[in-house]
Amino acid sequence: MADGGGQLGYLGVSRSLSGRAWRERAACADLTRRHQLSLGLSEPLARALASRGIEDGQGGHYLNPTLKALFPDPSGFADMDRAAEILVSALEAKRRIVVFADYDVDGASSAALLVRWFRAMGQEIAIYVPDRITEGYGPSPAAFRRLKAEGAELVVTVDCGAAAHDALACAAEIGLPVVVIDHHLMRPGEAPKVEALVNPNRPDCTSGQGHLAAAGVTFVLLAALNREARKRGLASEPDLRAWLDLAAMGAICDVTRLTGFNRALAAQGLKVMSGWKNPGLMALRDVAKATGAASTFHVGFLLGPRINAGGRIGRSDLGARLLSTDDVEEAAMLAAELDALNASRKQVEADVLDAAVRWIEQQSNQTDAACLVVAQDDWHPGVIGIVAGRLRERYRKPCIVIGVDRAANVGKGSGRSQPGVNLGQAVQAAYEEGLLLAGGGHAMAAGLSVRPDAIPELRAFLCERLADEQAVAAAEDGLEIDALVTARGCDRRLWTEFQRLAPFGPGNPEPMFAAADVRIERPMALKGGHVRCTLTDGSGGKLKAVAWRMGDTEAGKRLLQEGGAVHVAGRLKPDDWQGRESVELEIEDVADPRRI
Incomplete structure (x- = not known):
């Protein structure tokens, strides 16, 4: 070298x-030498370790991350102990519990973790996943009323719910207790009134675990449940290590920061996954024709997209059902269905991407804009987020893709951003300006609803607002070797x-x-x-x-x-x-x- x-x-x-x-x-030369000497590494590997911000004395845990060394105290999460008390009490009383999950991999993994813990404790709990097309993201008043009418006595939302104010207010009105397990950003003062809200990104949570996916938060909840069950003298608690593969699925597919405890979850979870003991993951591996030990490639490019395909263009609960079943035949059937849906998703995605690229490059000066906003009738809402990510990779700037439903007179959009450009903040500002029906997100991704005739004004607003950030980001855009x-x-x-x-x-x-x-x-x-x-x-x-x-x-x-x-x-x-x-x-x- x-x-x-x-x-x-x-x-x-x-x-x-x-x-x-x-x-x-960039890497500190002195730190590189210390890593070389203390860990017995080659200079290039020691330099890579130093460049990733690993300080002297931390290298051992980084190269061999363990749960024992890095597992956080569940009590450090706001409302975690309260949530555990409520859920164990519901278990003891045999109350009818429903897990309300998001339709992506993180939601499915989180739901499966809870289902498997309760099953190990002798109780089956139900799963409800909203339909992306007809219900949209997260809980709604209509969904909670339906669950209440069907006999639900407690709802646990996973990977959603923290910002569902209207739905949670409705739940309180109809006497439906709700526990929220989430990880999405929350603004100060917006905590809804629920039985418990566990979210490392709620403003008053001091856990320091805000980079966890919902599956990681749920895994910590299982540790709190074990502790609470032990305190009450219930049957011996399940060995949570068997379900680390599900925690890893959420951490990797939700593209969370793989540092600290989250890195240990991913690393140890991949080791557990490599045993292929989960019938759903094993069936999915087989239809994907994957071989060898599980890796981030398996999870991110072979297994994850197939699970997501159910929520994108098929039945939204397929992924959660697959990851929670112990029936090998059912797992094979669900995996085959998801594999077929994934093939269809690829074609739909390719068609939308081709049309979006043609539109951008045929419109004068579009590629010079600070933010690309592309819209067309009937683009499938299940693939617009993926296409936005593809466009961002190609044009290296924030991109928003909007599928317009003329009959409903609404466009549903999804955006992906470039490092250094806070797209979620800009979308929130557009909402506050009255340009959107709904909108929000975080720095790197956002979602929105807009009237079709407002799209040109939205495009102009975002381009003007993001111009300075995009100029700085473009100047700093580089490939680090x-x-x-x-x-x-x-x-x-x-x-x-x-x-x-x-x-x-x-x-x-x-x-x-x-x-x-x-x-x-x-x-x-x-x-x-x-x-x-x-x-x-x-x-x-x-x-x-x-x-x-x-x-x-x-x-x-x-x-x-x-x-x-x-x-x-x-x-x-x-x-x-x-x-x-x-x-x-x-x-x-x-x-x-x-x-x-």
Whole structure:
């Protein structure tokens, strides 16, 4: 490995073919040396550890995160003990409990955790998941009235509910007790009146665990339930470690920061998942044709999207039912249905993405706007969030995709943002200006409802409001490189060494490697807009590489040309095809030395 620094950027790249500057990920040299000596690491790995903010003495827990060392005290969460008392009392009284879950992976995982704890304690509880199309997100007065009429005596909301003021007020009016388990941001003074509200992001919670997904919060709740059950002398509490796979599903698929306790949940949960004891996850692995030990790739790209497909374009409760069932035949049936829905979702998503790109690039000056807002009739609301994320990756700025229902005279939109641009705050401001029927979110994602004739005014408002933030974000937009490698040096040993940093996600980015002055051999355009090629350089090595969804970008077009050296940056992935135990580079960016 060599030093690739330089005043103009890493390898001199001040502007890549995607418009980014490259820079070496910043790391303290003294801290790097201390990690080397205390942990016996190579310099590149020690440097990567230092660059991720891991202080001296913390490296051991980071490389081997354990629940014993990092599990928080449940009592540190506001209302956690109160929630445990209510739920255990309901168990003892055999009250009819309903879990009201969000329709995504985090909601399904959270619901399954509660179902499995109560089942282990001898009681089956029901699951209710609202339909994305007809009911929208979270609890509603109509849903609570329905549950009350059907005999519910206690409702536990998971991954939703903290901001459902109207629904919770209705529940109080009709005498339906509600416990809220959530993790979404809350504004000061907005806590609704419920039996208990457990949310590390409520303003008065001092747990310091605000980065947890709802499944992580629910897992801590199970520990509190065990403690409360033990206090009351109930039957021996279940071993929660068996359900760590569900906590990991929520943490990874909800793209939460994998630091501290949350990192331990993900790391230990993947180990449990690798035993494939959960019938639903095992069935989903089989239909996805996944192999090997569970990883963030399995969860984020193979299992998670299939679970989400039920809530996006199918029956919203399929994921929660799959993760909570112990019936192998039912699991196989549900997994097959979700797999088919996922295939349909991919096609719907591709159609909407193609139409959105055409619209953006055919409208004059659209790509220069601070925020891209694209709308069209009948775009499926179940895929607009995914498409917004794809557009953000392509144009590297906030993007909002709106599907318009002309019959109802409403557009439902979902947005994704660029680091440094607070989209949720801007959407909230648009709502306060009267431009939206509803809207909110957080810095990186937002949702909204709008009248179709107000979309042009909304677009102008957001572009003006976000212009300064976007300009700063664009100037700072860069690709951070962990190490410079050669084609010969990219081997299984290097990949294995850096895997000690896994699991990867927000707060712990997957290592990014750069290779300088490589030549492209045998480029091939693949179906789906992907590009595959072989990279060679002066080291004499050959490195297989693939660039996903880059075929029609400047970087992809350059990869399809043979001749002339380029710099590439990407992530190493294992390549076990036919037992070869090699690696390939998943290309993130390309720089042409003649154009940097």
